[in-house]
Amino acid sequence: MTATLCKALKIVPTKSDISTLARAAAAIMVADNSISTSNTEHFMKLGFVGTGALTAAIVTGLKSIGDNSVSVLLSPRNEEIAASLAARFEDVQVAADNQAVLDGSDTVMLAVRPQVAHEVIPSLRFRPDHRVVSLIATLSLKEIATLVAPAHRLIKALPMPMIASRQGATIICPPDKDVAAFFGKLGKAIEVENAHEFDALSVVTATYASFFKYLDTIHAWLKTQGVDDLKGRDYIATLFKALANAPDSSPDAGFMHLSQEYATRGGINEQILRQLTNAGLFDTFTQSLDAVHKRIMASQA
Numbered sequence: 302m303t304a305t306l307c308k309a310l311k312i313v314p315t316k317s318d319i320s321t322l323a324r325a326a327a328a329i330m331v332a333d334n335s336i337s338t339s340n341t342e343h344f345m346k347l348g349f350v351g352t353g354a355l356t357a358a359i360v361t362g363l364k365s366i367g368d369n370s371v372s373v374l375l376s377p378r379n380e381e382i383a384a385s386l387a388a389r390f391e392d393v394q395v396a397a398d399n400q401a402v403l404d405g406s407d408t409v410m411l412a413v414r415p416q417v418a419h420e421v422i423p424s425l426r427f428r429p430d431h432r433v434v435s436l437i438a439t440l441s442l443k444e445i446a447t448l449v450a451p452a453h454r455l456i457k458a459l460p461m462p463m464i465a466s467r468q469g470a471t472i473i474c475p476p477d478k479d480v481a482a483f484f485g486k487l488g489k490a491i492e493v494e495n496a497h498e499f500d501a502l503s504v505v506t507a508t509y510a511s512f513f514k515y516l517d518t519i520h521a522w523l524k525t526q527g528v529d530d531l532k533g534r535d536y537i538a539t540l541f542k543a544l545a546n547a548p549d550s551s552p553d554a555g556f557m558h559l560s561q562e563y564a565t566r567g568g569i570n571e572q573i574l575r576q577l578t579n580a581g582l583f584d585t586f587t588q589s590l591d592a593v594h595k596r597i598m599a600s601q602a
């Protein structure tokens with residue numbers, strides 16, 4: 302649409318022309334009622350309270366989308382990260398303070414650490430029309446509601462750092478089509494109906510380190526066999542990348558079905574699966590998931 306407008310206007314666009322035209326084009330499309338309301342995130346003035354690692358990842362992912370018109374207002378802390386994002390991306394500015402972020406935004410993402418949340422958030426004046434997206438994992442929606450009143454459109458989201466390269470998924474609760482559309486463009490958004498489901502899904506994010514330990518165990522064993530370090534790493538990484546595609550290639554197959562497909566009777570996959578199962582490895586893993594779930598729920602009690 303932006304390119305068409307430039308062509309029609311017979312101009313060679315500068316960076317700022319592109320941004321202005323993208324907004325104008327989007328406004329025309331809405332006036333025409335020619336796009337669904339799920340695209341209204343195009344008009345978000347997005348503010349962040351807390352400019353740390355996660356905010357940097359979201360802004361990087363967002364601004365890596367060529368034609369987007371979401372303007373971003375950052376809180377001045379962390380100073381270095383905020384300045385670097387503002388320098389790197391168009392339409393990203395650093396506000397004078399946290400209140401200025403709220404005053405200049407229609408959607409506010411809360412991205413401070415839980416330890417300072419109770420000190421920082423209640424000192425701010427939210428508007429009833431603010432949409433608040435809390436990224437603070439350990440604050441329940443109920444608790445956030447008390448901190449951001451009179452704002453009442455509240456969503457909890459759990460983006461992951463890989464959002465910077467528009468990969469991975471963000472769970473959001475409760476379902477919200479605009480916020481889902483926003484995170485959908487930065488990988489995938491999974492809308493969740495209730496806090497229990499959200500908390501259970503968030504346990505999945507506690508398994509990354511063990512996943513890499515699993516790969517490292519294979520890699521370390523290869524080294525004991527004299528296999529070249531880089532060759533072993535390359536082989537493992539390439540095979541597991543391909544395996545990670547299997548659920549997409551067979552969308553109706555459960556994970557156990559995929560496991561059984563590889564566990565040919567009497568074969569070497571079946572051998573390792575049986576040995577690990579008999580050793581109680583997967584039972585222990587389930588117990589670890591239970592323990593993390595309890596911890597997450599306790600942090601929000």
Ligand SMILES: NC(=O)c1ccc[n+]([C@@H]2O[C@H](COP(=O)([O-])OP(=O)(O)OC[C@H]3O[C@@H](n4cnc5c(N)ncnc54)[C@H](OP(=O)(O)O)[C@@H]3O)[C@@H](O)[C@H]2O)c1
Binds near residue numbers: 413461462
């Ligand atoms: N990182 C993740 O993978 C991840 C994933 C899911 C959820 N989360 C949640 O997202 C939130 C942010 O995580 P993060 O990893 O981005 O943490 P972080 O890197 O520590 O960022 C938090 C930022 O908040 C800033 N800050 C401190 N006091 C402030 C104040 N009064 N006003 C405004 N900003 C202030 C800090 O600035 P200074 O550096 O100047 O102190 C820091 O840069 C946390 O609640 C975390 O639980 C993180």
